[in-house]
Amino acid sequence: MLSMKNISKVYQTEKVRTHALRDFDLQVNEGEFIAVTGPSGSGKTTFLNIAGMLEGYSSGEYLLDDVNVGQLSDNQRADLRNQKIGFIFQGFNLIPDLNLYENVEVPLRYRGIKSAERKRRIEECLEKVGLGSRAKHLPQQLSGGQQQRVAIARALAGQPRFLLADEPTGNLDSLMARQVMELLEEINRDGATIVMVTHDPELARRAPRNIQVVDGQLADFTLYQSREKDILTPNPQLNPSSNPAEA
Amino acid sequence: MLEIKPIFNALLRSKVSTFLLLVEIAITVAIVSVAAFVIVDRVNYLQQETGYPEESLLHFSVLTFGDVDRMQQIELDEQMLRNIPDVENAVFMQDVPLSGSGSASSFNSQPDPEIENNKSVRAAYTAGDENMIDTLGVNLIAGRDFNPDEIKYGLSMENPPTVIIASKAFVDEMFPEGDGLGQTVYFGPAPIKIIGIVEEMKGPWLQDSRADNMVIFPYVEVRSFDHYVVRTNPEERTAIKRQIEELMLANYDKRVINPAIGFDEAKAQYNAGDILMARMLMVIIVVLIMITIVGIFGLTLFNISKRTKQIGTRRALGARKSDIVKYFLVENAMVCIVGLVVGSAGAVYLGTLLLQEYSLPALDNAFILYTAGFVFLISLMSVLVPANRAANISPSIATRSI
Numbered sequence: 001m002l003s004m005k006n007i008s009k010v011y012q013t014e015k016v017r018t019h020a021l022r023d024f025d026l027q028v029n030e031g032e033f034i035a036v037t038g039p040s041g042s043g044k045t046t047f048l049n050i051a052g053m054l055e056g057y058s059s060g061e062y063l064l065d066d067v068n069v070g071q072l073s074d075n076q077r078a079d080l081r082n083q084k085i086g087f088i089f090q091g092f093n094l095i096p097d098l099n100l101y102e103n104v105e106v107p108l109r110y111r112g113i114k115s116a117e118r119k120r121r122i123e124e125c126l127e128k129v130g131l132g133s134r135a136k137h138l139p140q141q142l143s144g145g146q147q148q149r150v151a152i153a154r155a156l157a158g159q160p161r162f163l164l165a166d167e168p169t170g171n172l173d174s175l176m177a178r179q180v181m182e183l184l185e186e187i188n189r190d191g192a193t194i195v196m197v198t199h200d201p202e203l204a205r206r207a208p209r210n211i212q213v214v215d216g217q218l219a220d221f222t223l224y225q226s227r228e229k230d231i232l233t234p235n236p237q238l239n240p241s242s243n244p245a246e247a
Numbered sequence: 248m249l250e251i252k253p254i255f256n257a258l259l260r261s262k263v264s265t266f267l268l269l270v271e272i273a274i275t276v277a278i279v280s281v282a283a284f285v286i287v288d289r290v291n292y293l294q295q296e297t298g299y300p301e302e303s304l305l306h307f308s309v310l311t312f313g314d315v316d317r318m319q320q321i322e323l324d325e326q327m328l329r330n331i332p333d334v335e336n337a338v339f340m341q342d343v344p345l346s347g348s349g350s351a352s353s354f355n356s357q358p359d360p361e362i363e364n365n366k367s368v369r370a371a372y373t374a375g376d377e378n379m380i381d382t383l384g385v386n387l388i389a390g391r392d393f394n395p396d397e398i399k400y401g402l403s404m405e406n407p408p409t410v411i412i413a414s415k416a417f418v419d420e421m422f423p424e425g426d427g428l429g430q431t432v433y434f435g436p437a438p439i440k441i442i443g444i445v446e447e448m449k450g451p452w453l454q455d456s457r458a459d460n461m462v463i464f465p466y467v468e469v470r471s472f473d474h475y476v477v478r479t480n481p482e483e484r485t486a487i488k489r490q491i492e493e494l495m496l497a498n499y500d501k502r503v504i505n506p507a508i509g510f511d512e513a514k515a516q517y518n519a520g521d522i523l524m525a526r527m528l529m530v531i532i533v534v535l536i537m538i539t540i541v542g543i544f545g546l547t548l549f550n551i552s553k554r555t556k557q558i559g560t561r562r563a564l565g566a567r568k569s570d571i572v573k574y575f576l577v578e579n580a581m582v583c584i585v586g587l588v589v590g591s592a593g594a595v596y597l598g599t600l601l602l603q604e605y606s607l608p609a610l611d612n613a614f615i616l617y618t619a620g621f622v623f624l625i626s627l628m629s630v631l632v633p634a635n636r637a638a639n640i641s642p643s644i645a646t647r648s649i
Contacts, residue, residue: 045646054563054643075567081642082565093560093645097257109250110565138260154564166646 001162001193002028002051007060009046009216020046021216024060028195030161033188035207036197043216044197045166051195052085052164053077064162082110086155086192088184090167092147094139100126100150101135107158125153129183145176152183156192163187165196169203181206254578268546268579269586272622275539276590280618281597282528284610289525292454293518297345298414298447300384301511302481303335305488306343309473313501317469318400320499325378327498328475331490333483338382339467340474341374342451345510347517349373349451354421354462355433370417370460371450374402376467380412380445382478388415389428390443399466407434408464412443416459453517477507484509536625543629547575551637558637559644568638575634576627583626587619594618 007024010017020043028034038044049055050062053069062069065084072080086107087093094103101122108118126132129149131142139147148168155163165184169177181203188194198204212219258265309324311317321339328337342349349371357365375382377393392412399408411432418427418441431438448461479487488507495504508516515522551558558571566574598610 049643049646052563054646055641075569078562078565078567078642081563087563087645089560089645091556093556093563095257095557095560097260098253099256102253102256105253106561107564109253110561110567110570158565 001030001065002026002195003061003063004051005061007050007062008058009043009050009055010058019216021050021057024216024218026211026218028193031188031191031193032209033185033194033207034196034209034211035204036195036211036213037199037201037204038213038219040199042213044213046216047213048164048166048195048197052087053081078110082107082158084160084162086158086160086163088148088151088155088163088165088168090170092139092144092151092171094147094150094154096139099136099138100131100142100153103139103150104154104157107154111158121157121159122153125157126150128156129153143176144172145179148172148176148180149183152180152187156187161191161193163192163194165194167197167199169198169200177203250574251577251581254574254581258578258581264546264550265582268543268582269589271539271542272583272586272626273590273593275535276587276615276619276622277593277597279532279535279622280591280594280615281601281610282532283618284598284614285601285607286525286528286532287614288608289521293521293525295449295453296447297449297453297510297514298385298445299344299449299510300478300481301345301514302509303384303478303484304382304476304510305479305484305507306340306346306474306476306510306513307491307507308505309475309495309502310471310505311473311499311502313499315499315501317473318467321467321469321473323498324475324495327494328477328491331477331487331494333480334487335384335478335480336378336382337475337477338375338378340379340476341464341468341470342371343474343476343513344371344373344383344449344451344461345453345514345517346451347513351450351455351457352434354417356421358433358436358438366421368417368421368460369457370413370462371452371455371457372462372464373451374408374464374466374468376465379463380443382476383448384478385448386446387412387443388446390441392443393465397465400468402466402468407437408466409437409439410442410465411439412445412463413441414445414448414459414461416447416457417462418444420460453514536622539622540625540629543579543626544633547579547630547633548636551575551633551640554637555640556644556647558640559642559647562640562642563645571638571640572631572634575630575637579626579630580623583623587623590622591615591619 004024004026007021008019009021010019024047036044036047050057064080067080069077095106104122104125105118108121123132126135129152131146131149131153139150142150168184169180172180184194184196185206196207204210311320325337325339328334351369351371353367353369355365355367359365360367376398377395380387380392393410397410399406419425421427421432422430427441428444429441431440449458450461452458477487491507492504561571594610594615601607602609
């Protein structure tokens, strides 16, 4: 479903050239649930942004459902994002002026879905996250966990095949975090492919597949059959002395 | 996809900025449409044809002392003025058109104004000799000029003038059938025959409701101030103005010669208040429009900076750049339309107020319509630059923790 080959991302300023990602290779198959871990500044978010077509890459090849993302125009990328990808952000990113119904409606409007169908999907998704009765509430009237559930409903409303979650539990307490994680697992069981960036080892352990990003590279690539095994295994091919920032 | 309903709901939730923008647009529409109407009205007034070659004409007044035959002196002065090189003609006049000072009276269709079918028309009037029409440079379109034997020297009840030359506006008002030439009107009880009609000939007061009604009598009468009108080659008028005092005093020195002034200059002096008002209103319009542009531009920029993350999120969720531009255009258009409606109602009210309090003509609704259209256009233009800036916000901002 997602194929990245030799993806590099370089941020260039007048004096500094920073490699956020280097020769990043990754294959994600339909229906997988992948946890992406790594230290701060390692390139996790850059990977997520490139995977979600939120930003471009400097070199390499990225195919999403066999579509070469690098050859798409800005409008084509926006349309593809809207149709295939659902986003869940750490800060929820709900629009404060819109109520829950209108927030969930945003991606559906951009897709041009008719009003009746929008209504059906919004109500279904809000029900699914347990907030069906609060459709007219504003985001600020909800707890953090509830807000994240609205964000998940928004991501689900477009019926995406691919969910990208950026620290979805980063702003939640452990109880809320567990609830959100259970919801994501349920969504995955329903068939959606999920890539989740997280700092939380416990959450990462619950994902069937873990990858680690260090210094902009795929440092560790481990497919776990059992959740009881250790998550991280040192990758002998990683050069620990590599420095992402070069003056 | 125009997102009208969610934008409307969002606007209702940010009442203060919406209200401020709405008020700004409403005030601009109300004041600009009324001010533009007043300016156009004044400009039309200032540019109206007077019937005179204003840049060729000058006039001056004389206060005479001493024991001198004034009638004879007038003859001598006129002769001297006509002999100045580049002077086309000169005449002694009772009152001078466009000067803001003159005489007016009602002219009647019957000898007794109390008679039931009497028609009474008000007109300004002046008097002079047979050189009057030629000196004023007006266009005699029907009838004839005065004959020298029709000129009365010294006005008396026993020997009143029996003929007049009148402006077409006066004759048409008095005789709407168009058969005024040769007809008799009454100035008091005295019957006077209309022997000539001038196409256009304004009276002394341009703001008068009957400014086009002007009558010329064929008589010469001395009063405390003598007025002279001189028609010159327009290029030489300034030079001739400078000579007049010296030449008049050389003819007879016991008198005061007031500085000569061009007809156009006299008209400008008379209209100075209107010119100033039109300029002030123009400044007000420009300032209001600038404030509106800057206000909308600034408010949109502020809204964008406040919603950077929201815009990034919308882009992440599939909004095209054009969707973001459309969002801000629609948001602004919705506020603007309400502002235009409120402002148009305000303009109608203001127009009624000006009509009642200052006797201004009724506000033409076309001005409100054009102003509203113009304000709508500049409002959309003001949004376009910040909206394009918003559209260029990267969707990756959505994942940044700022």
